[in-house]
Amino acid sequence: xxxxxxxxxxxxxxxxxxxxxxxxxxxxxxxxxxxxxxxxxxxxxxxxxxxxxxxxxxxxxxxxxxxxxxxxxxxxxxxxxxxxxxxxxxxxxxxxxxxxxxxxxxxxxxxxxxxxxxxxxxxxxxxxxxxxxxxxxxxxxxxxxxxxxxxxxxxxxxxxxxxxxxxxxxxxxxxxxxxxxxxxxxxxxxxxxxxxxxxxxxxxxxxxxxxxxxxxxxxxxxxxxx
Amino acid sequence: xxxxxxxxxxxxxxxxxxxxxxxxxxxxxxxxxxxxxxxxxxxxxxxxxxxxxxxxxxxxxxxxxxxxxxxxxxxxxxxxxxxxxxxxxxxxxxxxxxxxxxxxxxxxxxxxxxxxxxxxxxxxxxxxxxxxxxxxxxxxxxxxxxxx
Numbered sequence: 001x002x003x004x005x006x007x008x009x010x011x012x013x014x015x016x017x018x019x020x021x022x023x024x025x026x027x028x029x030x031x032x033x034x035x036x037x038x039x040x041x042x043x044x045x046x047x048x049x050x051x052x053x054x055x056x057x058x059x060x061x062x063x064x065x066x067x068x069x070x071x072x073x074x075x076x077x078x079x080x081x082x083x084x085x086x087x088x089x090x091x092x093x094x095x096x097x098x099x100x101x102x103x104x105x106x107x108x109x110x111x112x113x114x115x116x117x118x119x120x121x122x123x124x125x126x127x128x129x130x131x132x133x134x135x136x137x138x139x140x141x142x143x144x145x146x147x148x149x150x151x152x153x154x155x156x157x158x159x160x161x162x163x164x165x166x167x168x169x170x171x172x173x174x175x176x177x178x179x180x181x182x183x184x185x186x187x188x189x190x191x192x193x194x195x196x197x198x199x200x201x202x203x204x205x206x207x208x209x210x211x212x213x214x215x216x217x218x219x220x221x222x223x224x225x226x
Numbered sequence: 227x228x229x230x231x232x233x234x235x236x237x238x239x240x241x242x243x244x245x246x247x248x249x250x251x252x253x254x255x256x257x258x259x260x261x262x263x264x265x266x267x268x269x270x271x272x273x274x275x276x277x278x279x280x281x282x283x284x285x286x287x288x289x290x291x292x293x294x295x296x297x298x299x300x301x302x303x304x305x306x307x308x309x310x311x312x313x314x315x316x317x318x319x320x321x322x323x324x325x326x327x328x329x330x331x332x333x334x335x336x337x338x339x340x341x342x343x344x345x346x347x348x349x350x351x352x353x354x355x356x357x358x359x360x361x362x363x364x365x366x367x368x369x370x371x372x373x374x
Binding site for chain 2: 019033036037040041042043044045046047048050051112113114116117118120121124127128
């Protein structure tokens with residue numbers, strides 16, 4: 001048996017799990033425009049996941065028939081949506097990283113074709129999330145407080161993004177994040193002990209709950225199709 | 227020269243296959259059809275997660291079969307990535323007439339009154355490829371086909 005393509009799994013699982021998380025907002029967002037935006041971003045991510053997972057095997061089987069320990073996504077994307085500000089915080093931190101990561105991947109022989117297509121979409125996600133960080137951070141006391149709480153929740157999961165090959169992206173990511181936080185009048189969250197392990201399959205409890213919903217149909221009715 | 231004639235015929239067939247989300251445009255206008263070869267039609271998705279992709283492939287298949295080109299395969303290529311630069315001039319004119327502002331690098335204009343005084347309401351619209359805009363002059367809300 002061929003060893004599974006771990007790199008494709010990491011890339012695909014990041015997009016898949018965040019796509020699933022964002023789609024949980026569908027029909028529940030604070031306003032119609034936000035509902036549309038989050039659903040569209042989720043669609044982009046699930047499309048990317050299909051392409052990346054396709055390089056590791058059958059994308060449907062990988063999405064719907066693996067258990068928690070076999071997922072290789074970072075912990076940040078599986079974090080619960082919380083309120084809208086917490087969702088924005090996660091998208092802001094992740095999309096800015098994902099855009100830089102995909103930009104570097106554009107020249108890869110193995111994933112360049114997918115990266116060149118996806119990076120255009122993700123640049124849009126990063127801009128969208130960054131604008132909301134400014135709007136909420138620079139808004140009312142209520143929105144500002146929620147934005148700070150959302151960033152605080154997500155911040156401890158960001159060091160994992162820069163493990164291994166991704167370490168050189170740190171400087172540029174920091175500069176981007178700091179620029180947006182500056183515009184929003186927000187301080188950078190305090191660093192705490194980093195929480196790692198997603199890339200090795202050591203996930204938080206939240207991923208299991210997400211999978212029970214995402215995988216329900218294929219678990220209950222194996223092989224079911226539309 | 228038989229094959230050149232055949233690919234030309236196939237292209238004509240595809241010019242009449244509408245995009246399922248924006249039926250005023252054909253799959254050729256939209257730049258989804260990248261190449262017609264002797265044995266295959268090569269298509270590319272607009273956005274990676276565009277749910278219309280499967281519907282598009284199905285309508286192309288049906289149109290090919292109905293016109294006696296059942297032997298033509300459909301291949302999907304994602305590289306080079308689709309860009310709105312591939313929307314034909316005819317496609318842009320059709321979009322405007324339909325009430326959707328075509329993609330423009332020089333800023334959006336209202337498809338009703340042609341004013342440049344427009345504002346973004348939402349960066350994401352009814353499909354992945356559109357944003358929601360409003361004209362400050364005539365008050366018309368409209369979709370803008372985003373530059374991509």
